[in-house]
Amino acid sequence: MATVGTRRKARARRAATARALLATLLVAGLAAGCTASNGPGDDERGSPRTSRPGGTDETHGGDRPPVLAVKIDNVPAARPQTGLESADVVYVEQVEGGLSRLMAVYATRLPESIGPVRSARESDLELLRQFDRPVLAFSGAQSRLLPLIDRAPLEPLTPGTPGSGAGVYVRGTTRSAPHNLFLQPRQVMDDPPGRASLTTGFRYGPPPRGGEPTSTRTVRYPAARFTFSWSDARDRWLVSMDGTPAVTARGEPVAPATVVVQHVTVRPSDYHDSRGNNTPYTETVGSGTATVLRDGRAHDVRWSRPDASDGTAFTTDDGTEVNFAQGQVWVVYTETT
Structure with missing residues (x-):
């Protein structure tokens, strides 16, 4: 061997692109x-x-x-x-x-x-x-x-x-x-x-109409917590994890342009860790509700991913596709309540 x-x-050139990537x-x-x-x-x-x-x-x-x-x-x-x-x-x-x-x-x-x-x-x-x-x-x-x-x-x-x-x-x-x-x-x-x-199904462009002015949003797991705080100065959402600001290895704030809080089914899987704890399975195929945070506002939307091979579409109640802000996107999966 x-x-x-x-x-x-050992790399191969793909015929449809000029970029050289690893093929094997x-x-x-x-x-x-x-x-x-x-x-x-x-x-x-x-x-x-x-x-x-x-x-x-x-x-x-x-x-x-x-x-x-x-x-x-x-x-x-x-x-x-x-x-x-x-x-x-x-x-x-x-x-x-x-x-x-x-x-x-x-x-x-x-x-x-x-x-x-x-x-x-x-x-x-x-x-x-x-x-x-x-x-x-x-x-x-x-x-x-x-x-x-x-x-x-x-x-x-x-x-x-x-x-x-x-x-x-x-x-x-x-x-x-x-x-x-x-x-x-x-x-x-x-x-x-x-x-x-990036075949995620995400769209980028002007913000949807409406939305609620929002300065902060927190998502809680049983043993973890994420808080996203809007910064006018940076035009980004600043991330905190478990109450501590998240920073890069260089000490700069972690700051996505768009945050999606996506409500999904989280169910037990067939797997357990060595302590006997069940491994949660997060279902990302289906449909449900979500909140899109961008530009200091929160937009309540619907999400849909009919098949695993599809990206996820986000729409308003009237079916209008929702655009994200240009830049990094965080998608936080949280259990539907």
């Missing part, structure tokens, strides 16, 4: 240090992993380079995260014990480093079906979940076994495992895939 380093150098991601192993401690549901078990060669996704026509999606740790020991400010979309989902984890999606910018990288969940596979064979970077997964990941229309990118795949993942020296694993995205992609790869 060729080494990971050799395989990592061959990565072995699960991350050492991906344990249940401080991260419920993580599991080191499983045999070395090898991703499938890149291909086309018949759902979207197969002519777009893949986005990069990264599972990012979000317990206090993992903050501040690195590279989060460069993501086009950040999804927030509930995990075991009422904690939260982030899924950051990159299409227009690739930072130097992203992390800390953590493990995948079953509901990630449904969420990512809207993209054309995305690259999913994660530290590992429960062994029972690995066959589902192998069959999913995505390219799994996990850390290599010791001594292999040097440069794709690195361990930071200022934090302890498992909160110190970082992805170097330019070892995976030469260039960002571009905005056309």
